[in-house]
Amino acid sequence: MAQGQIRKALSGYYYVYQDGGLIQCRGRGVFRNRGESPLVGDIVDYTKEGESDGYVMKIYPRKNELVRPPIANIDQAILVFSVKEPAFNTILLDRFLVVLESFSVQPILCLTKMDLLTDEENEQLKPYIDDYQKIGYTVLTTYKDDASLVQRLSPILENKVSVLAGQSGVGKSTLLNTLIPALDLKTDAISQSLGRGKHTTRHVELIEVCGGLLADTPGFSSFEFETIEKEELTACFPEFLRLSEGCKFRGCLHTKEPKCAVKEALETGEIRPYRYEHYEQILQEIMDRKPRY
Structure with a gap:
């Protein structure tokens, strides 16, 4: 054995x-x-x-497992989001983050296509990058032909099991080309090697990259919060979790309860309004979910 x-x-x-x-x-x-x-x-x-x-x-x-795609013992997820074409989308990002937090997977944000932004758009994006960094997330920004990306990602990937996630069209294939130049693959060839080929059996595979293991996650785009109970959602918003110890009621959902530290932080600007709105939307989805028997 x-x-x-x-x-x-x-x-x-x-x-x-x-x-x-x-x-x-x-x-x-x-x-x-x-x-x-x-x-x-x-x-x-x-x-x-x-x-x-x-x-x-x-x-x-196992320390954790994802259902779609079926993979276990993940340390972190590289979330690839473009800032333009398609535009940066905070609700979609927060939905990804909630799912990852619920599975105890550390998210790393990788924002692509920075070179497509005008100066004005760049200024509009900066506060969002600051917000997510303040929450505690690592945020990497990248642009076309970014020679420094491998150098910046290597220490993040080393000795870790990572998954790559994000919508199509955000630059995942470009990122993989940069990380694995030895493969010298075209986009669709990368898809096939990582189990995303149009005519191949879909499979999940961990490949060695930068001293760690990386899997592409073709199925990781569904956002049913079916495994999260409403009382657990606070823990998926790190800044809410830190503050919730100051709430008067244990199990506070931060909606109608009096003396709620999260709502107080919202009023003082410590919590960003869009994060609270996304929390409310996801909470409502969980509460509207049909009971399972």
């Missing part, structure tokens, strides 16, 4: 990394019987059958 990490899942096989190579494994029937399924990112015990085949025998406890 040996221990390794699943780096790729494809057509019922799990490719376990150990000692610089991949072992093609099947999952044991016991997982199916328990309704469990090994995921990319899992640390597992496996047995070898021959040189490069084997069976996954045990899955170690």
Whole structure:
């Protein structure tokens, strides 16, 4: 029995990394019987059958897992957002952030296409960048042919399991081209190598980049907050969470309750109005959700 990490899942096989190579494994029937399924990112015990085949025998406890795409034990997500074409969208960004916070995945914001902004648009964007940095998020800005990007991203990616997320058209493929020049891939070839090809079986794969592991996340664009309860939403807004200890009532939802520290901070400008509006919108969605039985 040996221990390794699943780096790729494809057509019922799990490719376990150990000692610089991949072992093609099947999952044991016991997982199916328990309704469990090994995921990319899992640390597992496996047995070898021959040189490069084997069976996954045990899955170690996960620190987190995403359903779409199916991947486990993620440290951080690089959220790629363009500032123009398509325009920067704070509600979409906050929805991404809430989902990541709920899964205990650290978000890193990467704002692309900065070179397309006029001076005036640049000035309008700056307060938003300041806001997210004050909340505690790392914000990287990048532009066309940005030679410094790899240098800036390398220490962030090193020794971490990262996922790449963002809408189409925001510059994810350009970012991947910059990070993995050895592949020298065209956009659609990158898509295929990372499981996003139009005519390939979609799969999730962790690839080695900058001393860490990176997965593209083709399915990570759905924002149902189905796993978040209304009382848990505060924890997905870090600046709300810090202040909520000052609320009079435990479990305060920061809407109609008296002596709410979050609403007081909204009035003093410590919390930005658009963040509070997005909190209210998402809270309403959670409260309107049909009960699950």
